[in-house]
Amino acid sequence: MIQGVATRFERIKARPAYELVAEEIEGKILAGILRPGDPIGTESELVKQFGVNRSTVREGIRLLEQSGLVARESSRRLSVAVPHYHGLATRMSRALVLQQVTFRELFHTSRALGPGSIDQAIDNRTDEDLEALDANLARTREMRHDARAVAELDAEFHRLLDGATHNRVLLLAKEPVNILVRPTTAHIIANNPSGIPRLIEAHGHLVDALRTRDREKGRLWIDRHLRDWKAGFEISGRDLDSAVEAIIGDGRGEA
C-alpha cells in the first residue's frame, strides 16, 4: 500500500497562479533585475503582463508583501523593498514561542553570542555609538527608580550595543534572540528592582570597555551581566526549563 514499486514518480505540484505570480516577481528581484526602490507596476499593469485576474495578482502581491520584498511607498504604489530585520525576526521569534522554547535555551544562546558580539562592538564601535550609549546610560541612571523605564532603556542599550558591531549578519542573527530576551528582561526587572543598580553598573563598565577598546573588560562584564540576568530570572521564581512567553508585537505596525 505504501510505496513498494520500482518506479518512483515525482510529486506533482500544481502551483496556483498566485504563487507563480509572486515567484516571478521575486525572481526578478533576487536576480537583481529589479532593485530596491524600483517600482513594481500597478496592479492593472501586472494583470496585463501576467494575463491573470486582478484578484490573482493581488494574492500574489500579499505573499511578497509579507516576505518584505515589496512594500507600498507613500501609501500607494508598490515598489521593491529591502526586507527589514525586525519584521522577519519577529516572525522567527514567534516560531520559537510556538515551539515553547525554554529559558535555558535562550540563556545559553545569549551566553554563546555574548563574547563574540562584544568583541565586535569593541572593534567596530564609532564615536557616535559611544555617544548614544552614554546618553542611554545617563537616562537609565535618571530613571533608575522606574522599573518599566529601565527595562525599556535596557533593551535600547543592548540594541545600541549590537548596532555598534556594525555587522549586519551578526545583527540579524541576534535579533530574534533579542526579541525573546526583551520581554523576559522586562519581567525580571519588574519583579526584582533591586537588581537595577547592578544593571547600571554593568552597563557603565561595558560602555567603558567599548571606549577603551578593552576586550578583557568587555567579556568580563558581559558575562556578569548575563549571570545577573539568569539569577534574576531564578529569583523571580520561575523554572529554567519553562517556556518563554513573549509579548510579540505585530511587526507590521511601525513607522
Place this chain on the structure above:
Amino acid sequence: MIQGVATRFERIKARPAYELVAEEIEGKILAGILRPGDPIGTESELVKQFGVNRSTVREGIRLLEQSGLVARESSRRLSVAVPHYHGLATRMSRALVLQQVTFRELFHTSRALGPGSIDQAIDNRTDEDLEALDANLARTREMRHDARAVAELDAEFHRLLDGATHNRVLLLAKEPVNILVRPTTAHIIANNPSGIPRLIEAHGHLVDALRTRDREKGRLWIDRHLRDWKAGFEISGRDLDSAVEAIIGDGRGEA
C-alpha cells in the same frame, strides 16, 4: 499645521481589512487559542465570521500562509502550522544578500558564534548525534576527491553539529548565517580542493571533542576550521569586503 496643539491624537491608521483578517487569526494562534494542527475554517466560514468578502479573506490568508503560521494540509484545507526554521531563515538571508553584506561580516559572525555553539554541542550532544557525525565523517573521507560532494557533506556536518546543541534558539540564530555560509564554502572548496584534507582533519577532531566532551579541543578546532575557511576564501582571490552572493532556493518548494 503640524502638531502644535495641546491634545495629541493617536495616528489613525486605516488598516486594510485583509490585514485585519490576518491579524485576527494570527492573534488567536499566538494566544494559543488555535494550536498547531487545528483547522482554520473554510473560506466561506471565515467570510461569515468576519463579514467581509471572500477575496478579502483570501488576501488575509495569503499573508498568514507566507509567514508560515498556516499551511494547507493535504493540499486543501488550511490549518495552523508551526513555522519552520528554514523558510524563515531563507527569507532573512535573502534580506542580507540584498543588502550586500560582506564576507568580512559573515566571517566575524561565524567566528563570534563558533565557540559558544561548539560548547553547547559538547554539553548537549547525544550518542545519536555522534553516530550521525561519524557517518558523515566516514562518507566525507570516502568522497574526498569529489569537491562537490565534500561541500555538501561539509554543510551537513555543520548542520549536524548545530543540531547537537539541541538548542532551538541557537539553531535559529545560526540558520540564516549558515545559509549564507554554505554557498560560499562550496565555492571555496571547489576552488581549492587541496584544503580538503585539512577540512577532514578538523571535522575529525571536532567529533572527537564532542565524544570526549573536551571543550578546549572543540574551541581550538573550530577556530582553526574557521581560519582555514577564511584563508580559503582569500586564496580564491576574492576581497574580504566583497558582497557575498548566495544561491538561495525558494523556500516554498520542499516536501
Place this chain on the structure above:
DNA sequence: ATCTGTCCGATTGTCAGACGATTGCCGCAT
C-alpha cells in the same frame, strides 16, 4: 472482501465587472 469506476457535494482557484475612497498630478487663480 478488496479494488475500481462513478457520482455528488464542498471547497478552492480563478475570473469578470463594478463602485467608493484616496492619492497624485495638473492646470488655474492669485
Place this chain on the structure above:
DNA sequence: ATGCGGCAATCGTCTGACAATCGGACAGAT
C-alpha cells in the same frame, strides 16, 4: 512661484459566477 480645486488613476472591497479538484459515498467487478 504658490496655493487650491478638480480630474484621472489606483487601490480596497464587494457581488456573483464557474471550472477544477478533493473527500467521501456508493455500486459494480474480481
